[in-house]
């Protein structure tokens with residue numbers, strides 16, 4: 001089996017497994033789901049329109065990102081362990097893609113809009129890569145986009161102190177230039193696997 | 205005359221300077237190992253933060269060369285209001301962090317590594333941001349060996365630690381798979 005075919009197959013398996021996992025804990029409407037004849041979920045309609053604020057304070061919608069591939073990641077800046085690792089991975093994907101990375105827009109959407117204002121996001125994301133865009137919004141705007149991406153998030157308070165943490169899903173989404181989600185990557189997928197998948201789509 | 209040439213071209217100072225640099229690098233390499241009885245604390249490190257970030261993280265490797273298990277029960281830092289032992293777990297595909305209640309066991313004749321995507325020391329309520337190249341003072345309290353103060357070196361915000369500082373791609377996938385397997 002060719003290496004690229006094998007990676008493709010692995011990604012397809014991961015995608016199906018991920019979608020099955022999603023279906024377990026999220027209520028997905030039946031008409032969003034595409035199934036193959038044996039009843040296996042092969043795709044879920046997700047993504048779509050959003051109204052958010054970028055890290056420079058500008059209002060943006062999904063239309064601002066059409067025409068480019070988009071790597072979307074949901075996280076929050078208070079998280080010092082998992083989120084920096086994911087952002088560093090996204091930066092490595094861009095490095096790996098070299099010139100092709102110009103056709104990819106990396107986006108971090110915060111699930112903690114209360115603390116992650118545009119200013120907070122702005123300084124944070126530049127620690128990782130100068131092309132990463134941070135998006136925040138009102139509580140309702142974030143709730144809306146999270147629902148569209150089937151993102152689960154929950155505030156977890158620390159009784160002892162005034163801090164809180166967030167539980168959140170860990171997928172990285174690949175959105176095509178028309179705005180459709182075409183791949184899901186689980187936490188821990190290596191940057192080279194993600195870069196290979198993007199290249200595969202670029203070649204069409 | 206040869207000496208004169210050295211001084212004039214500045215080569216002399218360059219040589220002296222490189223000696224100083226080498227000595228500095230060696231001393232900082234030595235300083236990243238701390239000994240407390242039969243416990244060796246190796247390569248403690250941290251990640252740079254932005255000025256708005258309220259939390260930071262410290263990772264460390266603890267080697268127990270003794271014949272008795274010990275337990276890391278408490279951590280403190282001069283850089284944050286609170287320091288706690290934390291664990292990151294993947295519950296399905298949901299990332300969760302929680303504090304570790306009864307400390308971390310360091311079994312006899314083995315090593316325990318705190319690393320990204322797994323157990324870590326969480327600094328909550330940073331007093332000032334952590335900059336690359338700085339050190340973070342951490343006090344580790346062990347149940348039997350007692351207290352040791354160490355200094356963790358701050359790397360970049362998305363660093364994977366001293367071993368992987370210069371490696372792009374490759375290792376990180378395995379590293380996280382290992383972290384996942386621990387749970």
Ligand SMILES: [Cu+2]
Pocket residue numbers: 080081290291301302324326
């Ligand atoms: Cu933590």
